[in-house]
Amino acid sequence: MSLSPKCLSNKTFCIRGHFEEQFQGSTTHYMGLHNFGTGSYKLPPVAPGPCVGGGVKLQLIVAVEQEEIPRLKALYERGLQNNVPGLRLIGAKEIQAKEPFCRGLMALDSPYTGIVDYKQVAQSYAEDFQEAGGTILTDFEVTSIDMAKESPPGSEDGLKYPVIVRSKQGEEISCGHLLTCAGLYSDRLSAISGCSPEPRIVPFRGDYLLLKPEKGYLVRGNIYPVPNPRFPFLGFHFTPRMDGSVWLGPNAVLAFKREGYKLFDFSTADFLDAVTYR
Numbered sequence: 001m002s003l004s005p006k007c008l009s010n011k012t013f014c015i016r017g018h019f020e021e022q023f024q025g026s027t028t029h030y031m032g033l034h035n036f037g038t039g040s041y042k043l044p045p046v047a048p049g050p051c052v053g054g055g056v057k058l059q060l061i062v063a064v065e066q067e068e069i070p071r072l073k074a075l076y077e078r079g080l081q082n083n084v085p086g087l088r089l090i091g092a093k094e095i096q097a098k099e100p101f102c103r104g105l106m107a108l109d110s111p112y113t114g115i116v117d118y119k120q121v122a123q124s125y126a127e128d129f130q131e132a133g134g135t136i137l138t139d140f141e142v143t144s145i146d147m148a149k150e151s152p153p154g155s156e157d158g159l160k161y162p163v164i165v166r167s168k169q170g171e172e173i174s175c176g177h178l179l180t181c182a183g184l185y186s187d188r189l190s191a192i193s194g195c196s197p198e199p200r201i202v203p204f205r206g207d208y209l210l211l212k213p214e215k216g217y218l219v220r221g222n223i224y225p226v227p228n229p230r231f232p233f234l235g236f237h238f239t240p241r242m243d244g245s246v247w248l249g250p251n252a253v254l255a256f257k258r259e260g261y262k263l264f265d266f267s268t269a270d271f272l273d274a275v276t277y278r
């Protein structure tokens with residue numbers, strides 16, 4: 001979920017479920033590197049001092065092969081263009097000073113990348129939105145979006161709010177403008193709003209391994225490989241979590257259900273949707 005300040009002047013924000021549990025509190029606060037194009041809007045850096053909820057702040061993207069160095073430098077240039085603060089290219093010795101058990105030829109040091117408790121961040125956005133006069137409707141699964149052809153009987157507003165949004169529970173709201181940002185369901189919401197269902201979402205799930213707690217001292221911050229554009233994922237990385245655990249991963253496997261985060265989660269509709277997509 002992302003909100004720019006402009007959204008704060010809007011009135012209603014509908015959410016299908018409660019806050020998703022997928023992150024279990026910890027989320028990496030990326031700083032405009034990786035998949036961010038130049039000029040991307042990004043969140044402000046994690047402030048100096050403890051992160052929200054006391055998380056870690058440190059990210060190294062480490063080149064271990066010579067052929068990765070041009071890609072690392074290109075990432076550095078992109079970060080500079082995106083005004084990522086504190087960004088530096090560092091050599092083998094400094095890598096070891098920051099991460100004593102990490103070896104590499106060159107690394108991109110992003111000291112303001114950090115781990116935050118995203119639930120707290122989202123709740124803070126929600127408060128800002130409500131303070132600015134907005135209303136948040138939870139458990140409001142949008143099932144239809146239509147344009148009114150004529151104003152409702154007795155209405156003084158005429159066709160000022162022509163977009164009619166209905167929920168699964170039969171509730172209805174009218175609005176002047178509608179912005180949908182439904183994550184893994186964005187193609188379906190696009191289709192029911194009369195827009196194109198393309199590009200379609202084909203869900204992939206990332207599985208993580210958990211570092212044995214007694215080996216936790218091996219990793220201080222986020223350690224990433226140099227992304228390879230031949231693969232659309234961030235690569236296998238080390239992620240320290242708010243609870244002190246360290247995740248290793250992810251891999252990427254075709255998921256049989258959207259938001260299917262467990263191995264055996266299955267939805268016939270989602271599965272058929274994914275395998276019949278060309």
Ligand SMILES: Cc1cc2nc3c(=O)[nH]c(=O)nc-3n(C[C@H](O)[C@H](O)[C@H](O)COP(=O)(O)OP(=O)(O)OC[C@H]3O[C@@H](n4cnc5c(N)ncnc54)[C@H](O)[C@@H]3O)c2cc1C
Binds near residue numbers: 023028141
């Ligand atoms: C396991 C995992 C780990 C990740 N880790 C990170 C990380 O560390 N750092 C990072 O930056 N990114 C991370 N990501 C990516 C990040 O979660 C997404 O890029 C981001 O959440 C996308 O935001 P969004 O607003 O587009 O969609 P979402 O956050 O998915 O929000 C979509 C919302 O729309 C709602 N919705 C869907 N359908 C309807 C409907 N019909 N009616 C009403 N509401 C509807 C959903 O309930 C949801 O609340 C991770 C993703 C996963 C799966």
